[in-house]
Amino acid sequence: MRTGLVIYSSSIQRLVEFYCRVFGFDILESDESYALLINGNFELVVLETEISRKWxxxxxxxxxxxxxxxxxxxxxxxxxxxxxxxxGGSVYQPKSWEFGGRQVCDGCDCEGNIFQLRVGKNA
Structure with missing residues (x-):
């Protein structure tokens, strides 16, 4: 199954650059209001709307x-x-527990959207 996520943005270019540089996403297609990013079987859509520009x-x-x-x-x-x-993002101190055999750590992107990192044991 292919999976994906949509993130609304007040600055589409900045957020696209963040996810491409940090997590290695490639831009599949884009215009001034959206970008479709892909990495393996995961699609990330960054969407800028009239409402999100006001955030x-x-x-x-x-x-x-x-x-x-x-x-x-x-x-x-x-x-x-x-x-x-x-x-432009930040990373919280690693938590002292593992989940699914991986170290857990939270962070946020350059617009403050929180994400979780699960770091492999061999990393």
């Missing part, structure tokens, strides 16, 4: 958003954390 862009985590995408990472936490920070 303030923030580097603070949007704690009240009731959804959190998960990215499974097979590189070191230090490497991915550096990429996230270099591109």
């Amino acid at each position: 303030p862009s923030t580097e603070k985590a949007r704690e009240n958003t009731p959804i959190k995408p998960i990215f499974f990472i097979d590189v070191s936490l230090d490497l991915i954390s550096g990429k996230i920070k270099e591109n």
